[in-house]
Amino acid sequence: MLRRIISTRAVCECAMNREAGQTGERGPLLAASMSDCGLVLTISGSLDSRTTGQVWQPALEALRLAQPRQLTIDASRLTYCDGAGAALLLELGRRQSAHRGQYEICSLDPAFRALVDLYSRSSGESPQPKASQGSFLEQVGRFGVLLWNDVTKLTAFVGELSVALARAALRPRIVRWKEAWLTAELAGVNALPIIALLGFLLGLIMAFQSAIPLHQFGADMFVANLIGLSMLRELGPLLTAIILAGRSGSAFAAELGTMKVSEEIDALTTMGLEPVTFLVVPRVIAAVAMTPLLSVFASLLGLVGGAVVMLSLGFPFVTYLIQLQSAVTAGDMVGGLAKSVVFGIVVAAIGCLRGLQTKSGASAVGDSATRAVVSGLVLITVVDGIFAVLFYSLGL
Amino acid sequence: MERSTPIIRVKHFTAAYDGVVLLNDLSFDVYRGEVFVILGGSGCGKSTMLKHMIGLYQPAAGAILIDNEDIVTAQGPRRLAILKKIGVMYQQGALFGSMTLLENVRLPLEEYTDLPNDAIDHIALMKLQVVGLGAAALKLPDEISGGMRKRAVIARAMALDPQVLFLDEPSAGLDPITSAELDRLIVSLSRNLSITFVVVTHELPSIYTIADRVIMLDKRVKAIVAEGKPQQLRDHSENAWVRQFFNREATAVA
Numbered sequence: 001m002l003r004r005i006i007s008t009r010a011v012c013e014c015a016m017n018r019e020a021g022q023t024g025e026r027g028p029l030l031a032a033s034m035s036d037c038g039l040v041l042t043i044s045g046s047l048d049s050r051t052t053g054q055v056w057q058p059a060l061e062a063l064r065l066a067q068p069r070q071l072t073i074d075a076s077r078l079t080y081c082d083g084a085g086a087a088l089l090l091e092l093g094r095r096q097s098a099h100r101g102q103y104e105i106c107s108l109d110p111a112f113r114a115l116v117d118l119y120s121r122s123s124g125e126s127p128q129p130k131a132s133q134g135s136f137l138e139q140v141g142r143f144g145v146l147l148w149n150d151v152t153k154l155t156a157f158v159g160e161l162s163v164a165l166a167r168a169a170l171r172p173r174i175v176r177w178k179e180a181w182l183t184a185e186l187a188g189v190n191a192l193p194i195i196a197l198l199g200f201l202l203g204l205i206m207a208f209q210s211a212i213p214l215h216q217f218g219a220d221m222f223v224a225n226l227i228g229l230s231m232l233r234e235l236g237p238l239l240t241a242i243i244l245a246g247r248s249g250s251a252f253a254a255e256l257g258t259m260k261v262s263e264e265i266d267a268l269t270t271m272g273l274e275p276v277t278f279l280v281v282p283r284v285i286a287a288v289a290m291t292p293l294l295s296v297f298a299s300l301l302g303l304v305g306g307a308v309v310m311l312s313l314g315f316p317f318v319t320y321l322i323q324l325q326s327a328v329t330a331g332d333m334v335g336g337l338a339k340s341v342v343f344g345i346v347v348a349a350i351g352c353l354r355g356l357q358t359k360s361g362a363s364a365v366g367d368s369a370t371r372a373v374v375s376g377l378v379l380i381t382v383v384d385g386i387f388a389v390l391f392y393s394l395g396l
Numbered sequence: 397m398e399r400s401t402p403i404i405r406v407k408h409f410t411a412a413y414d415g416v417v418l419l420n421d422l423s424f425d426v427y428r429g430e431v432f433v434i435l436g437g438s439g440c441g442k443s444t445m446l447k448h449m450i451g452l453y454q455p456a457a458g459a460i461l462i463d464n465e466d467i468v469t470a471q472g473p474r475r476l477a478i479l480k481k482i483g484v485m486y487q488q489g490a491l492f493g494s495m496t497l498l499e500n501v502r503l504p505l506e507e508y509t510d511l512p513n514d515a516i517d518h519i520a521l522m523k524l525q526v527v528g529l530g531a532a533a534l535k536l537p538d539e540i541s542g543g544m545r546k547r548a549v550i551a552r553a554m555a556l557d558p559q560v561l562f563l564d565e566p567s568a569g570l571d572p573i574t575s576a577e578l579d580r581l582i583v584s585l586s587r588n589l590s591i592t593f594v595v596v597t598h599e600l601p602s603i604y605t606i607a608d609r610v611i612m613l614d615k616r617v618k619a620i621v622a623e624g625k626p627q628q629l630r631d632h633s634e635n636a637w638v639r640q641f642f643n644r645e646a647t648a649v650a
Binding site for chain 1: 447450451452475476479480482484486487488489490491492493503504507508
């Protein structure tokens, strides 16, 4: 028994010294003493959210070591107590009652007493535990179901969009052409500088990179073939689609997502206006009209970039042009254009779909924009793969 | 326009979300020309009820007849015909942010009528003037106050002269004066144009001003716990919770 009391004192003194060393006179002071009727903790000074932490552990530790039948808090010299202080006083009481001891707070200022009483009266409901995430297998299953649901929704949306586009083709009057024009300007015309710049640099870089290895074989001339084929068939449409996904797919998702969050989509539906016809069709039309044009520009500027390199390597421009003409056929050009039309549809449609799927809340629109870009890029790659197989088996 | 004939009939309506029943087996009628208020505490499903009534959600069971046509099963042109009879004001207004007020009101007219352009302009402006927004017609929704926005939504909802207007929390976020002005507008439209109003709210002062009849939903029983005139419910309801609601008494004071 004696040893235990000594060790309790030691803990408390140590706590007091540490406290005094750290904050000087303003912090609370804790003193513990054992008497016949149990442990007395004297707390003096201020117990607020800034200072309570200094005595929290020592006070609980003293209680744990002493395990008295009666715990008395002497609060006569307590100058201030807020929610944090009340939490300490209540926690001491809770631990004391957990092993059926007596607990008393003496000489607590009535103002602080009211505070402690308010918190002690409120029902001790603890938060309900969140439903567990489930085992690894369960999570994989859930993810699979989510993915499957997404594919189903995408399929349904493709169907809905096809019907809406067919209807628009039969009755062009129902298309909101004003909005389509506006979108064409935003997604197409305004993207021209960046597409032109990137196309030019891409052509330039590829020409430089390939010039050195081809020079080793004396095949410098074939840089023109490489640039021409790769830009027209592959990189022009791909570059355009990626820029479109980043610039416009995300914009469509954010725009429609905001409309969803502010109930504007609901408002359209109850006016009897189909959101797909009203919002998605003009955007898809604009994207389909603009993507091939942008793609042509990207390819053209890529060829210009290649020309710059060839000129700097000492080839006359005419030579480059003739070499290009011999390497590239109209089929390559048409194939690239066909691809970019499909890319345009895919990027615009997935952007709009993600926008319409927006849930509520502040972060939902951001999520949709991100999902639009990611899904857009994935679908572009998949479609490009399909085209590659198709062109190969058709011998194009 | 007989006041005693129902325009909306809700029959054995049950709403569920993710398999959890929110409202169970509700039946009630809304009569022509009345201001009908759906009342209830937070989270009791009043807005859900409204969204089912305007056909945005599919109920788990039951029928919702608007002018004898079931909005739950109607498809295509029949559904469109029902939607033309109703106008909706959403909690957040839902004006189209990129269009001026006039363009917002013009939109349903452009989509559904063959009226010439200047006639549409004329009608749209007329609707805006009725709600006191003639001067602000060419402003964007961002440029006007919250109270004006709510009135603009009413003007848009009235564009096609609907028989029923649904209002979701019309006075949410408005100061008492603006809120009272909105109430006066609702009463005036109801009297002068014989429009039926279905209003979801929990704003007591405005209920006394506008409501002809009230139903109260309680989330504990997931059903209607009271039906009648507001004064009557306040003073004579047998349900203690209903009296408590009308007298603004709190439960379980700490």
